[in-house]
Amino acid sequence: MGESLKKEKNFSYIEVGEGTPIIVLHGLMGGLSNFDSVKNFFSAKGYKVIIPELPIYSMSLLKTNVKSFAKHLHDFIEFKGLEDVILLGNSLGGHIALYHTKLYPEKIKALVITGSSGLYESAMGGGYTKRSDYDVIKKKAQDVFYDPKVASKEIVDEVYSTVNDRHKLIKTLAIAKSAIRHNMSKDLPKMKTPTCIIWGKNDNVTPPEVAVEFDELLPDSELFWIDKCGHAAMMEHPDEFNQILDVWLTKRNL
Template identity: 25%
Template sequence: MQVGSIKTRYWSAGDRGDPVVLLHGGGSSIEVWINNMQALAQHHRVFAFDMVGTGLSDKPIVPYSLDYQLQFLNEFLDTFDIPQISLIGNSMGGSIALKFAIHSPERVRKLGLVSSFGLGREIDFSDRLLASFPAIAKLMPVNRSVVRWVLNSCVYNLNSVPEEWIELNFQRFNLPGQRKALISLLTTNLNWGGLRPEVFMPIVQQLDRIKAPTLVIWGKQDAIIPVAHAYVAAQKIPNSSLHIFEQCGHWAQVEHPEAFNSLVLEFLM
């Protein structure tokens, strides 16, 4: 479908209940919700989309700031005429959900954060390296082994990554504009020290403005964003609860789908 000027791939499931929008992380795609959509759709109208610059959605040459992605989320909701939602955001999707909840509190019924970006400066070394030296990302050959390494870094149990995702993500990375979009996303939001202060500080300083009941979910062994950030959210967001998954990395919804779905469905009631 067309969202503003962006040709956008989206999924929807369910025809009853309150709307729920699932936001994946930077450089990822809606496939990370494949084990969650139908379970949540038993009680809700569920939407997920490839964020602009990722997956099969368009990849314009722009600075991929959180504000740009937030604008795109607003346009997506306007396209479907959805006035109020529950948001579940993973990684960078979490930071976009946080900004939406801060700036449009009347539109957020419930807020779910899954290993959310934007709650502190720390992030994994490889992202900091590529953000600081984008020439590496421009020139580095990407084969299926590199893709496997990237996907494996998001989980604790390597067997939880479907084998077909290797080929899928290899093909996606080589789509026109994808490498430039990823480099823009990294350099806009990160530097050698981690998240740029101007990216995460406005979020952290305004967490107490969030009105929606919030569920914070994290993997104890998250190698991308440290579990310490989960406690920042749980302590600063007024009406929040925290669940830490054991033996789990950055993708709790992928590694522990049944427990994740049960937890989220109970929260959304």
């Protein structure tokens, strides 16, 4: 990763570069390093890239939900004194970005979502009945990607450790239920924020029709596909992901 994690107040985050802030939001099982290529590319392009650690496992069970995470993000933006923010979220991170923008639209200049939850949650948090079986968890981690080799031993070990930690598993299931509860189909048509949707054509977690629905419901969105790509486009096809986003941001003068 290179950069050290800054810890201030009750926030932990990585910050690189100067310029318009891009806040990157990771998913339920996603580490900050999943966005290394985004961070390196856009910090060199004149953006301040900030990747906060979301308090997925550190909040009380009552506050382990999409709305509380969106409020935490708002507190972070206020703490950093940021304006004209671009939010980029993968999976649960996309859902948090959308929900935050619904609640606090005034400081968000643009949204970027990839493999986002918020409309379709059937794959979140399920299938852990055989969580002690390493091979089952390995297969589940590999299914997130089009190319199973992207699911490195480090990624599989991290997922295995998370689902076998009872405290974290309870939180994971609470988040999955919260994602269903905070379905955004009725909110999206009212959200005018420019949105770039980048989606893997082979996403098994949030299938392609989910991206089409996001694009249809959001008033000011553009949808871009990446072929031979699963749920985490910024990891499987980092160069193509960065290129698509860079062209979109330039076109929108963002």
